Amino acid sequence: QSALTQPRSVSGSPGQSVTISCTGTDSDFGGRNFVSWYQQHPGKAPTLLIYDVRERSSGVPDRFSGSKSGNTASLTISGLQAEDEADYYCCSYAGRHYVFGSGTKVDVL
Amino acid sequence: EVQLLESGGALVQPGGSLRLSCAASGFTFSSYAMAWVRQAPGKGLEWVSTITGVGDKTYYADSVKGRFTISRDNSKNTLFLQMNSLRAEDTAFYYCAIPTSAFDYWGQGTLVTVSS
Numbered sequence: 338q339s340a341l342t343q344p345r346s347v348s349g350s351p352g353q354s355v356t357i358s359c360t361g362t363d364s365d366f367g368g369r370n371f372v373s374w375y376q377q378h379p380g381k382a383p384t385l386l387i388y389d390v391r392e393r394s395s396g397v398p399d400r401f402s403g404s405k406s407g408n409t410a411s412l413t414i415s416g417l418q419a420e421d422e423a424d425y426y427c428c429s430y431a432g433r434h435y436v437f438g439s440g441t442k443v444d445v446l
Numbered sequence: 447e448v449q450l451l452e453s454g455g456a457l458v459q460p461g462g463s464l465r466l467s468c469a470a471s472g473f474t475f476s477s478y479a480m481a482w483v484r485q486a487p488g489k490g491l492e493w494v495s496t497i498t499g500v501g502d503k504t505y506y507a508d509s510v511k512g513r514f515t516i517s518r519d520n521s522k523n524t525l526f527l528q529m530n531s532l533r534a535e536d537t538a539f540y541y542c543a544i545p546t547s548a549f550d551y552w553g554q555g556t557l558v559t560v561s562s
Contacts, residue, residue, distance in 0.1 A: 340490060373548030375491070377560055382541055383491065388548035397553075426491050430547050433505045435493035 341365060341427055348444035349417045357441045358429030359410040371430035374403055378423045386425075396436040410437035418425060419445050448472040448551045450542050454554030462532050462560070467551065468525040468542030468553055470550040473558045476520040482527050483552075484538035492538075494529065496545055509538075 342360040349355040359372070366372070370390045375383040385394040388402040390410065391419055400415045410429075422445040427438035454466040468480070484496040495516040496505045502518050515528040525542050539555040 361551075365498065371547040375549070382552040383549070384552070385548055385550055388546075388550075392551070394548075409482075428493075433496075434507070435483075435545070435549075437491040437493065439461075440490040 341429060341436055343425075343441045344364050345425060345431055345437040345439075346383075346403075346442040346444060348446055349414075351419065352445045353417050354413060354415045355443060356414075357412045357443070359412070359438045361408050361410075361429060361436065362445055363408060363429060366405075366408050366410075369430070369432075370405065372403065372405055373428045373430070374380050374401075374410075374412045375426045375428065376421075377426065382425050383426065414443070417443075417445055418433060420446060448544070450544075450553030452518075452540060452542050452553045452556040455540065455558045456534055457559045457561065458562050460533060460560055463528070463530045464554060464558060466527040466529070466540055466542075466558070468527075470523045470525065470542075470545065471513060473544075475523040477523050479545050480516075480518060480525045481543050482516060482525075482548065483541045483543055483550065484547075485537075485541070485555075486538040496548070497525070501562075529558070533556075534560050 347355045372390045374387040390405045391403040422430040425441045449471045451469045481496040497516045513531045517526045541555045542548040542553045544551045
């Protein structure tokens with residue numbers, strides 16, 4: 338049950354787009370489309386952004402979008418805003434287990 | 447409004463035990479599986495355990511299997527995590543969450559510190 342691989346950090350200026358990758362193995366994803374993404378601000382609990390690869394959770398702006406190709410899922414933040422500065426985690430539901438990504442810090446320059 | 451409120455976190459010595467609770471409200475508790483997710487200070491998220499809505503099936507991460515036990519009391523809308531043989535590496539914030547194909551709702555967490 339190793340963590341999914343994410344870049345340690347990504348950065349962008351306000352208004353730009355950034356993409357966070359999340360790479361696993363066949364057993365992590367297994368052809369299933371149960372990939373989710375979470376945002377976590379310092380000192381706060383995580384909140385759900387994206388589920389089932391590309392479905393936005395209620396109230397999540399359409400600046401956030403998800404995709405998946407093979408064993409790599411991606412989260413794209415378009416029109417980056419200051420409040421998007423946070424940690425982001427992917428997660429795969431493997432049937433009876435969940436595997437989280439290692440986490441990515443997004444810096445808004 | 448869905449609310450999850452964890453409690454029971456404390457400082458405990460290595461080898462000790464602790465029981466966490468999560469009080470749920472705002473939804474039909476017995477209809478949903480529940481889970482525990484933890485996060486060591488400054489580190490990433492780690493799924494710990496899941497229990498079905500009726501409590502008949504439980505699942506554990508390898509890192510806690512045989513030491514932790516998840517349970518629930520549907521009459522009191524409460525989720526539990528019994529933690530035995532605690533190790534320094536179990537130090538973390540413990541969150542309860544509602545799992546489907548994702549973790550839809552999270553509590554605010556309770557801190558468990560394992561140290562002598």
